[in-house]
Amino acid sequence: MLAVAEINYIRHEVNKKDSNYSEIGKRLGRDPRTVKKYAEQDDFSPVEKIKQDRPSPVMDPIKHIVDEWLLEDFKQKKKFRRTAKRIWEQLKEEFDFKGSDRTVRNYISQRKKELLNEASQAALSLESKPGSAQVDFGEAPFKYQGEQITLPYLVLSYPYSNSFYFQVFPAQNKECFLEGLKRIFHHMGGVPKTIRFDNLSAAVKKILPNGERQLTEEFQNFVLHYGFESEFCNPNSGNEKGHVEAMVKYVRNNYLLPGLHVLNLDELNKTLWEKAEKDRERNHYEKESFISQLFEEDRKAFLVLPSKEYQCIRYETVKADKYGYIKVEKNLYSTSPRYALNKVLIRISYNSIDILTDDYQLVVSHARLYGQYRKSINWQPYLNLMAKRPMALKYTSFYEQLPQEWQTYFNSCTSSEKSEALKLLGTVMKDYDFSKITEALKIALEHGHPSVESIKQVFYQLINGRGIREEVHLQKSLPIMPEATRGLQHYNQLLKGAEIN
Known part of the structure; x- marks a missing residue:
């Protein structure tokens, strides 16, 4: 293509001075046909350059294999990814590849750029790509010890497959938030590539004027540990995570109402995995596939779990x-x-x-x-201090929490016995609860008011598995003794049946 100055000159000479193409061509050293082309050209819009795909008989048969390996490696941290040299060596070992190291390097260099560009574009639409997720808390009523309480539950939803997981917690604080995410990751065996969050305080300390977020230290460390990309909704824009908000309602209506009886949250949460997974055995509301099948596509896009669990502390x-x-x-x-x-x-x-x-x-x-x-x-760390002031024991809340057997025992103890008993409890409660030492007291009380040493001996017999020795009971009557008489006939009894040599 000619320079812009040359094209302007040609069009000026032809259109303004009526010069012929040959004359202009001689002046510029150009072919008259080239002069004619630019003098008559009407459209100077940019023209798309068509990329020519040249056949590559060496690489074409194994390109799809290399692509699969690159996609697998993108799920790993960079230090765990294969180098181009390692991929070349693996191709030679497994597929008898005959191409050069440089051929593989050039393809991988170009293909990585294309795949990374595709991945960055895919992240713009969380609702339609596998491997992305959204997070939010909900609240539901529960029944505990005869009272109705309200507890939060954390939902992690997957817009592509319309599936979810959820766990119930006592609060919406940082530790519960991170613990919930960690549990779900490790139960699934993978980490979503991208997770969208509301601006919840467990993750965001402050929204800055330019739209960036100042994150909590704990959340930053959690993201670094698991390697996912975090995205945040604009303030007052809950619709940007509409999928998880709809799933929060779905979970409450289908699994948490009416209020469940709860004694232990950890035991309750163990039952919730199966409920979420069983829900996938139905058709997607738009796609003509089971949610379970679509979730497998989500799972294939997940990042690999790190070797160690994050400590949510x-x-x-x-x-x-x-x-x-x-x-x-x-x-x-x-x-x-x-x-x-x-x-x-x-x-x-x-x-x-x-x-x-x-x-x-x-x-x-x-x-x-x-x-x-x-x-x-x-109370264990305080018992040695109490032992120095045994008479104050009865006025502490510790005394009120004691089993009745111990209260009765302390009421009949002298001051020195109280002191020794408190020292014994201080030692025992470092490693044991009240059950064994109270059992030892009950046994020792069977024989009247026991000494502290007696209680201690029974306790160590119990924990060592030796039990308690049975008492020795005397017979009601002594055996009848033979009447004492003089003579040697008693010795004859010793010789009865004996052999005389």
Whole structure:
């Protein structure tokens, strides 16, 4: 193609000065036919260049194999992907490939760009591509200990297949949110490529003016661990995750109403996997396929799970009050008297609060409380302190929580016996609950008011599996003794039946 200046000159000379094509061609050193072409051309719109697909007899038979390998590798972290050299070697080993290393390298370099471009375009439409998901919380009524309570449940839905998973939790905090996602990932055996979220506080600390999000540290680490791409809805735009919002309602109406009786959330959640999977045995509302078949296409597009599960915990340092209690979200947890008015390291998960030493050794563990202004007390660290003030025992809430057998026993103890018994409980409760030591007390009480040493001996017999020795009962009457008489006839009895040599 001629330069723009040359084309302008030709069109000026022909159209304005009526010069002929030959003269202009001589001046420019161009063929008159070329001059004629540009002088008469009417359309200068850009023309699409048609890419010529040249046949490649060496690569064509194995291109689809390389493509499959590249797609498989895209599910892995980069350090786990095959190099072009390794793919070339694998082709030689498994398919007797005769092409060169450079031929494979060139194809892979170009094909990776094409596949990555396709993947980035696919991510624009979450509702229609396999391997993408949406997340949201819902709420439902449950019955616990005769009362009706409201609990949240986390739903992870898959718009392509119209399938879902869900788990029930005591709250919508960071730990429950991440624990729910982790459970679902590991149950499925894979991780969705892209997950769309609302701007929930468990993931987003702040929405910045330019539309970007300042994420919580825990969520950032979780995303890095599992490698998925996170997307967030615009503020007040719930329709951008309309699939999961519809699925939240579907789950509540079909599986959580009327309110379920719940004693243990972990046991309840184990039953929910099967309910979600059984729901897939129906036709998709638009596509003429079972949801279970479409979900397999979702599953094929999932990323590979990392080798280790993410630990959904966080660490905090808080100050204990003068009684050794710490506060986590308006609830109190006991530590140990030695931590009174000192800073304490704690480990927080969705269902536990662990008190740790500076080198992360466990001091005491509590079940995590939900609600407000509740108190969890583990008395074991306080018992040695109580042993120094045994007369104050009756005025503590620990005394009120004791089994009746122990209350009765302490009421009949001297001050020194109370002190020794509290020390024994302090030792035992490091590794055991009240059941065995109370059983030992019951056995020891059968013979009257026992000493602390007696209770201790019975306890260790119980835990070592030796049981309790049976008592020795005297016979009601002694055996009849022969009448004492003089003479040697008694010795004859010894010789009866004896052989005399």
